[in-house]
Amino acid sequence: MGKVRFEITMALDGYVAGPEQSEENPLGVGGEELHDWAVGLAAWRAPHGLEGGEVNESTPVVEESLANVGAGIMGRNMFGPTRGPWGDHPWQGWWGEDPPFHHPVFVLTHHAREPLEMKGGTTFIFVTDGIESAIAQARAAAGEKDVMVHGGGSVAQQSLSAGLVDEVQIHLVPVLLGAGVRLFEGLGDPPPQLEQVRSIAAPGVTHLTYRLMH
Amino acid sequence: MGKVRFEITMALDGYVAGPEQSEENPLGVGGEELHDWAVGLAAWRAPHGLEGGEVNESTPVVEESLANVGAGIMGRNMFGPTRGPWGDHPWQGWWGEDPPFHHPVFVLTHHAREPLEMKGGTTFIFVTDGIESAIAQARAAAGEKDVMVHGGGSVAQQSLSAGLVDEVQIHLVPVLLGAGVRLFEGLGDPPPQLEQVRSIAAPGVTHLTYRLMH
Numbered sequence: 001m002g003k004v005r006f007e008i009t010m011a012l013d014g015y016v017a018g019p020e021q022s023e024e025n026p027l028g029v030g031g032e033e034l035h036d037w038a039v040g041l042a043a044w045r046a047p048h049g050l051e052g053g054e055v056n057e058s059t060p061v062v063e064e065s066l067a068n069v070g071a072g073i074m075g076r077n078m079f080g081p082t083r084g085p086w087g088d089h090p091w092q093g094w095w096g097e098d099p100p101f102h103h104p105v106f107v108l109t110h111h112a113r114e115p116l117e118m119k120g121g122t123t124f125i126f127v128t129d130g131i132e133s134a135i136a137q138a139r140a141a142a143g144e145k146d147v148m149v150h151g152g153g154s155v156a157q158q159s160l161s162a163g164l165v166d167e168v169q170i171h172l173v174p175v176l177l178g179a180g181v182r183l184f185e186g187l188g189d190p191p192p193q194l195e196q197v198r199s200i201a202a203p204g205v206t207h208l209t210y211r212l213m214h
Numbered sequence: 215m216g217k218v219r220f221e222i223t224m225a226l227d228g229y230v231a232g233p234e235q236s237e238e239n240p241l242g243v244g245g246e247e248l249h250d251w252a253v254g255l256a257a258w259r260a261p262h263g264l265e266g267g268e269v270n271e272s273t274p275v276v277e278e279s280l281a282n283v284g285a286g287i288m289g290r291n292m293f294g295p296t297r298g299p300w301g302d303h304p305w306q307g308w309w310g311e312d313p314p315f316h317h318p319v320f321v322l323t324h325h326a327r328e329p330l331e332m333k334g335g336t337t338f339i340f341v342t343d344g345i346e347s348a349i350a351q352a353r354a355a356a357g358e359k360d361v362m363v364h365g366g367g368s369v370a371q372q373s374l375s376a377g378l379v380d381e382v383q384i385h386l387v388p389v390l391l392g393a394g395v396r397l398f399e400g401l402g403d404p405p406p407q408l409e410q411v412r413s414i415a416a417p418g419v420t421h422l423t424y425r426l427m428h
Contacts, residue, residue: 012384012398012408012422012424013398013399013401013405014227014228014396014398170226172386172422173410174408174409174410174424176398176401176405176406176408177405178401178402178403178404178405182228184227184228184390187227187390189392190392191227191390191391191392193390194226194388194389194390195388196387196388196415196417196418196419196420198415199414199415199420200413200415201410201412201413203410204410205410206410206413206420206422208226208386208420210226
């Protein structure tokens, strides 16, 4: 059985999104800066349908992260900016017709909805009965491969505090956002225990991998 | 002229001390765990008057950090657990007769006090007119050497938000404290801008160095 992995880019002050998230600013004010390290990389651009890009110490980290993922889970706030019932013209995701996931993505929501099949192997499946169910369904869909917890912050916190995550990778960037959404908040008492697996320095980012002690 | 440097051990969730700091628990509940990476190192033990210890990837980081420091600054809460006027038998510091600093340490306080000369080259000088004055006095005392901002959290925040620090080193440990004192809080709007200098992986810690952009 594969691992349940979570990874996210985090500012040095712990924020994973800036304040005032919206359709125009999905990562909040200032949050775009978090991903500067990734968007110029060929290894990131290719799965997003973009050409060109550079190769550096982050390249093998990104390639390894994208490999061996059989399914994902995601919170509704990451899936889109709309709230409440889905309505007649429901939001189709941020990512256009061919999202960069290429695997089934289980979206946690309070509002039931039929699965949404996109191009390129991505299907969004809407789960209304909680994080444990979403991860169990994703594990079943992933088979021998890993399950990726795509985010956002709330789903990551729920997965971490429920002890459902095996490995966390933090892409730590030299940015102070000063406000926004923190990743490590409300993780229970005592909080989860971690073991450091590796740390890799790359231009504008340090890739930190931790194992969760169950 | 030397640099003004600040370094601190930080939990992955951003805390630099646990909750309920006291004389028994100077780093708060759970805070001792933050320094596990350091206390077994020969390079840390020697200046603290302790024998033995190991050598690993943290060794050159610690040696480099201790070298070339001509003066330090420190908040009263780091100097000791007492508050208010110093009284007739004033607190002499946590560190015994021969503190591990071996340079003049400027202690920020609201309560005037004569300098306190210890063994081994450490003198505590009490500064009542604020952080800029403390750093200016420390710079003058340090000459060509660096000034170290020893902490704690409040003095670090004041120095950072006033743009008085040139370089920050974070010893990031695989610990989640869940509560306590955060380093990166209230640093102004916009917060300081950082440039990543280097990241070094070592057992149980990642050493992260950033330059402050003035």
